Amino acid sequence: MIATPRRFVKRPLIPLTSVQVARNRVTLADVARSAGVSTTAASFVLSGRGAEMRISPDAEARVLRAAQETGYRPNIVSRSLRTGTSRTIGFVSDTVATTPFAGHLIWGALDAARDREHLLFIGETEGDQELETQLIEAMHDRGVDGIVFASMYTRELDLPAGLTHRPAVLLNAVPTQPVAITCVVPDEFEAGRSAVNALLRAGHRERIAIIGAAPPDDTPEGSLAAVQRLDGIVQAMAEAGVELADAVPCPDWQPDIGYEATRLLMQRTRPSGIVCFNDRLALGAYQAIAEAGLTVPGDVSVVSFDDDLLATWLRPHLTTVALPHYELGREAITALLDAPQSPSGGAPGPTIRRIPMPLRERDSVQQLRAPRPSRPSRRPLTPR
Amino acid sequence: MIATPRRFVKRPLIPLTSVQVARNRVTLADVARSAGVSTTAASFVLSGRGAEMRISPDAEARVLRAAQETGYRPNIVSRSLRTGTSRTIGFVSDTVATTPFAGHLIWGALDAARDREHLLFIGETEGDQELETQLIEAMHDRGVDGIVFASMYTRELDLPAGLTHRPAVLLNAVPTQPVAITCVVPDEFEAGRSAVNALLRAGHRERIAIIGAAPPDDTPEGSLAAVQRLDGIVQAMAEAGVELADAVPCPDWQPDIGYEATRLLMQRTRPSGIVCFNDRLALGAYQAIAEAGLTVPGDVSVVSFDDDLLATWLRPHLTTVALPHYELGREAITALLDAPQSPSGGAPGPTIRRIPMPLRERDSVQQLRAPRPSRPSRRPLTPR
DNA sequence: CCACCCTGCTAATTCGATTTAGCAAGGGGA
DNA sequence: TCCCCTTGCTAAATCGAATTAGCAGGGTGG
Structure with missing residues (x-):
């Protein structure tokens, strides 16, 4: 076999596309074709805007059936590129591993996210500031709708760079700076x-x-x-x-x-x-x-x-x-998704949501004598 | 004020795009413009194919500088749409919350993923089969490159639907069916x-x-x-x-x-x-x-x-x-990313990687008498 | 009978990066 | 002098869905 001289090779470019991407997913175009309508019409129907956009009940039914039969699922990557919303949230914490609690924090967040059809990216910083920034950027690169920045124990922290470029919530922490950000902490x-x-x-x-x-x-x-x-x-x-x-x-x-x-x-x-x-x-x-x-x-x-x-x-x-870790996790996601931040101005400082910490009475306290008539516990107005 | 009659309103369509999407990110086009080249050239340079594609050293330098100065970061959503690879992995487990171990499993996975510039989606199924399928689909909808399916304790499990549509690895589990899939388990x-x-x-x-x-x-x-x-x-x-x-x-x-x-x-x-x-x-x-x-x-x-x-x-x-949870997590990601599956045929059953479980000698064992001359522990050849 | 409106759609553009195809200018050999 | 090749780059297509603009056809009021 004789080697082809270098200069005779035009460009060794092989259409990578057809090789790398799994081509077996059903796309909106497939559904539209199968229903005999344009992708536009199919898109309107599937986003529930069929009536509004005056798609006939007949065409609507065909699209719905085609989507059903082909098992169509929208490509969220594509949708994300177009609309800028990815149904994805970043969860960045300092310690996932070393405290068993982390699991429950994440669990609550996961549940709340699932209720709203979002998925969670997880990142761990181990307290490394550079890593914090890198993770936050990596998540924004992937178009997350917002970020929950969590600490494993309640504390004050410096807001990492880039965090507030998009919606963000602090979990188990409050900012050292007077920034307008929502914080979820245990009481x-x-x-x-x-x-x-x-x-x-x-x-x-x-x-x-x-x-x-x-x-x-x-x-x-x-x-x-x-x-x-x-x-x-x-x-x-x-x-x-x-x-x-x-x-x-x-x-x-x-x-x-x-x-x-x-x-x-x-x-x-x-x-x-x-x-x-x-x-x-x-x-x-x-x-x-x-x-x-x-x-x-x-x-x-x-x-x-x-x-x-x-x-x-x-x-x-x-x-x-x-420590109501599950609730804390849930509340952070809820706060992030339900109360969009007002980026420019508004509140002068952080909004702090305190989650109650319930007493679990078990067997390590001895009843000494009949309890004194319980004075209604007056909660003081002292600022904290 | 007189209300505009309904029929005079053409279509109340406001260009949502310009409202919803944060327009402040630097795009490749921005970099290209700033460097005075086409996006094509900029793309070649930034993907390290500048020489190959005969971009002059001068142009290359301008692109690099522009990217640097503008703080350009590629939009992975877009790249993902085009190339089908998202630098994202799904990690689905049955229990994140209830065992403290989970943290270390995830920690190892997170570290290994970070080494390869990947981010991790986390999902928890609580053993619910329907949820398993939903999560796997939700992750594939977001274009994950592969999925690690983890169990919190070592066991046999039925492969969830859809898992093997793309690369997948079983962690802490082996399949009940004789499927060709990589499994990572403790020894x-x-x-x-x-x-x-x-x-x-x-x-x-x-x-x-x-x-x-x-x-x-x-x-x-x-x-x-x-x-x-x-x-x-x-x-x-x-x-x-x-x-x-x-x-x-x-x-x-x-x-x-x-x-x-x-x-x-x-x-x-x-x-x-x-x-x-x-x-x-x-x-x-x-x-x-x-x-x-x-x-x-x-x-x-x-x-x-x-x-x-x-x-x-x-x-x-x-x-x-x-239980080497950290290593298990790492190994699962490594196996997923480094050893791409052979989807059609090849091995007849699962490939099982056993991770050693190290003995941690501490203070709960009493030395009874001088140890007998230690017979070199012959490891038997019995199949397991 | 004609201008106008409504119904029911579709074509084309866009998001941002990657990749294919190809073009203009310049140099060298026949 | 003309053809061909190389250099150095650019235009255009593409991924999949969402969205804007607009078109054909039929009905209706004046």
Whole structure:
């Protein structure tokens, strides 16, 4: 075989199109042809504008039947190019993997998106600012209708570049800048009140301690949840006229730290009720309490936050104020899709939607004596 | 003001286009104009085919500079329409939310996808067959390049309709039908061997019991993991010439069930080593052992499977055979993108990639006596 | 009987990038 | 001098749906 001289080869261009693209999908043109109408007419019928555009009932029926029989599904890529709306949302978070919670956040978002026939892109930044921007751009390149930017724990954050070019919602976070953006966060302040009230209602008044933060403001770096839970706790106790017996601040809320904190507490104050700032700390507390030869709730009552899966794995089951991850996820998508942003002006700052954190009463709180006649809990008007 | 008579209004059609679509993105045409060339030339340059298509170095430089200066980013929706490839992958699983593992599966997939400049759609089916099909269709409507169909626990499953219309990979699952599809699964059989070998190596020979399944085949419905772990355990013990002292099958692998199973075991056999079929069962075992006034590992050694976060929360930290979720996720994407399927014929059945499950040795196994001279563990050639 | 309107459609354009086909200018060999 | 080839680029088609503009035919009022 003789090699063709280079210069005799005109252009080695093979029609790639016919090779790469799966040609077996039914298109609108196919439907139209099969119904004996133009694509225009078919498009009108299938978008429900048949009557408006004066397509005869007969033609309409033919189109509908053709679409049905061929199993036609509109190509959303094409529609997206034309209309600029892709029925697609980006969900960018800092940590998908390391917290089990993330699943529920995403789950709620997924459900809400599905209700509105949207699909979700997922991206994880691991807190890397450059990655944040890249992901957001990659999503906009693909024509997402909007982006939910989520943090795994409630905090303040700097808005990443490009986020607000199109509709966006902050989930579990509020912006450091006074930007007009919708934020969906759990009501951590009310949660603080709920937690401590669970103890107060059960008659605990004397020796109540907390693990995870200490008044007035010793909280883990950057955690808004910590600050607000603490505020709620402090305020509820003040209202009830009860003194906080002890408090152990913790830089990080992990089981071993809860364990050490509780050992310290048992030596120092021997509390009858402990509020742990999350369920992992509570696990550590359980371990330390058991090791001291004491029982929950007989000797020490424990309440906590988050409603981790862990809470029902512990014996006895843990009373805790739940982070409503599913609802948070749902609400973020709802806010994004239902309340389009006003890009130019409008509100001077963020719009914050607080989602209630429900108390899950289980078996870790001991009823001390008949509850006092419950004073209607007045919610103060203090700005938060 | 007099209302315009209906019939005088020609057609109330407002050019929606200019309203809906954000017109501020830089397009290829903008770049071309700014560089003083045609979009064709600009496209050639930016796709790296400048030399091939004989664009002069000068023109090439102008295009590159214009793209740089305007911050041009190609519209992937448009590219996708033309080329049929969207740099987008669908990840459909049965459970994102209820298992904390899911996060790591997704994490690995996300990382691998990012390495190849792909984005991931996420969908959750909750085991609903109709939803499976709908999700897969919705993803194909958006032009995904392929789909990873994942199960949260290793099992056999019926391939959903439409999955194999385009490239697809099964993650943590194998098909019931003899279909040519790539499957990525953890090596559960080898894991069974690892777990029990951890006990054998430490000198446990007499009273070894297992919780979660019982020979020859009492395993939770539909769990391939259970079957294969059990096989591995049985085989490793047979090889070592050690008799299984006791086995408690469990319909579900939750802490309370592990607790009850262990109580039963302590009465019946009082084992010195327990293999729990997952870490939740092990948590229950810890609780029952502590309640019996015994300690881990002093009185009872425990090994387990999964390497749940829980494993390092327990005291002492749990020795367990890890499910390599991150690697599983990565491998699924890699397999999907790097090894395009041969749609018509080729292999007669699925291609199965087994990912090793590493033993994480921690503090729950007691060394009984000096280890016997370790016979090089011959891996048998038995087909699995 | 003619201008006009309504009915019921269709042709053509558009979105943005990719790809095919091809053109103008210049150089070199016969 | 003429033909052919190469260089360096551009025009036009394409992907699939949505949308704008407009056309043919029949009926009606003046």
